[in-house]
Amino acid sequence: MxxxxxxxxxxxxxxxxxxxxxxxxxxxxxxxxxxxxxxxxxxxxxxxxxxxxxxxxxxxxxxxxxxxxxxxxxxxxxxxxMEVGKSAFKGKVIIGTAKGDLHDIGKSLVGTQLATHGYDVVDLGVDISTNKFLEIARAEKADIIAISSLLTTSQYYMEELIKRLDSEGKRDEFYVVIGGGPISAEYAEKIGADGFSRSAQLAVQMVDAISESDKKPGEDLVVRV
Ligand code: B12
Incomplete structure (x- = not known):
């Protein structure tokens, strides 16, 4: 049935x-x-x-x-x-799809799952530049920046954001988690992301593991596939 x-x-x-x-x-x-x-x-x-x-x-x-x-x-x-998680507020997540990329279905599912599991989620939408991610994450005092990319041409902007934080000497300001069709755990490791997952449900487990760990941003990669 x-x-x-x-x-x-x-x-x-x-x-x-x-x-x-x-x-x-x-x-x-x-x-x-x-x-x-x-x-x-x-x-x-x-x-x-x-x-x-x-x-x-x-x-x-x-x-x-x-x-x-x-x-x-x-x-x-x-x-x-969808059931709203009963847990207390766990942290603030800024989520969006990378620059040049208009795919929003997976990103929105991840945002919804995180929101229903106790995270305060700000969804910026699609085609979000590195500047905009950082500007809003700072204004909102976010803990985590979550970036989605479905195009091989837009995934570079994930790397750009992490490089920007590094070059400003501020890599420990935000955890950066990534996902989407062309993204792999290897790519996440290569660019120094803090988390990667293959699905929206696993994204909750991955972000929970980050929130519960005592590692600083940039110290460890958490993968849930
Ligand atoms: C629907 C779709 C579209 C729709 C998008 C509608 C919308 N509002 O999103 C439309 C028709 C607009 C579209 C346009 C294009 N598309 Co398109 N599209 C797709 C398609 C069929 C499905 C994507 C999707 O929504 N999947 C369902 C969701 C739930 O899955 P998901 O996004 O992967 O998300 C899950 C995980 O990846 C993960 N996840 C996702 N984001 C994040 C973020 C974080 C932080 C984490 C932790 C996890 C996570 O969790 C999600 C939920 O479980 C894919 C093929 C595919 N199978 O992926 C092609 C695909 C992505 N598109 C493709 C292409 C080429 C295009 C176009 C360039 C086509 C064209 N010639 O114009 C344009 C690009 C427009 C642009 N600038 O972005 C290619 C990309 C190739 C590549 N590797 O670069 C694909 C792979 C199709 C193909 N096989 O060629 N597309």
Missing amino acids: AEDILLKIRDAVYEGEDEEAVELAKQALEAGIDPTDIIEKGGVAALDQLGEEFDNLEVFLPEVMLGGDAMKAVINTVTPH
């Missing part, structure tokens, strides 16, 4: 049928299916398939755009049903 609805959601997102996807997501919630499963097994699976087919020139940008819109509609439907 649950598998059936999730497969139908996956098909609706793949086809870019946002109204049908929302209707099915509501049915899934009523059937007691976990909102995270609806997002991951329903929507993300469809986007992964679209991404692969886009790569192979089997589908084109309009189809991917419609799929992305349907996914967002599903996320908007299910996120109000």
Whole structure:
């Protein structure tokens, strides 16, 4: 039963049928299916398939755009049903997608998961420059800067931000955590990030581990894949 609805959601997102996807997501919630499963097994699976087919020139940008819109509609439907963590305020996170990159679905999921697990999250949106990340993180007195990148051309800005902190002699000002399609643990280690994870759920575990450790920013890489 649950598998059936999730497969139908996956098909609706793949086809870019946002109204049908929302209707099915509501049915899934009523059937007691976990909102995270609806997002991951329903929507993300469809986007992964679209991404692969886009790569192979089997589908084109309009189809991917419609799929992305349907996914967002599903996320908007299910996120109000995610349980808010009962834990006390754990720290402030500034999150955004790197400069030149307009992909916001994964970034928003990470932000939502962190917010529902006790973090105070400021979501800056997409196409965020290094200057803007630092300016707002300083104004907000953030603990953690979280950067998402889905394009190999935008991932460089993660490195740029860490280099900037280093060159200002302020690497210990913020923990910097990163993620997104082309990002790997090796890349995170290479640029001296503090954390990397492969998914939004694992991002919570990774950021929790950072918050609970007594390491300073720049001292250790925490990976959850
Ligand atoms: C949907 C989509 C789009 C939509 C975006 C809609 C939106 N509002 O976001 C649209 C159609 C607009 C789009 C545009 C483009 N796209 Co696009 N897109 C995708 C697609 C199919 C899915 C991305 C997605 O949302 N996945 C679902 C989410 C949930 O997964 P995720 O982002 O990876 O996030 C998870 C983890 O990575 C992690 N995570 C993510 N961020 C962070 C951050 C932190 C701190 C942490 C800890 C973890 C974390 O947690 C998330 C949740 O579990 C991917 C293919 C793919 N499978 O990734 C291509 C893809 C990313 N796109 C691609 C390309 C090329 C483009 C375009 C350049 C196409 C074009 N010719 O115009 C443009 C770029 C526009 C721009 N300047 O950004 C390529 C990138 C290739 C590359 N390596 O550089 C991909 C890989 C497709 C492909 N196979 O070629 N795209």
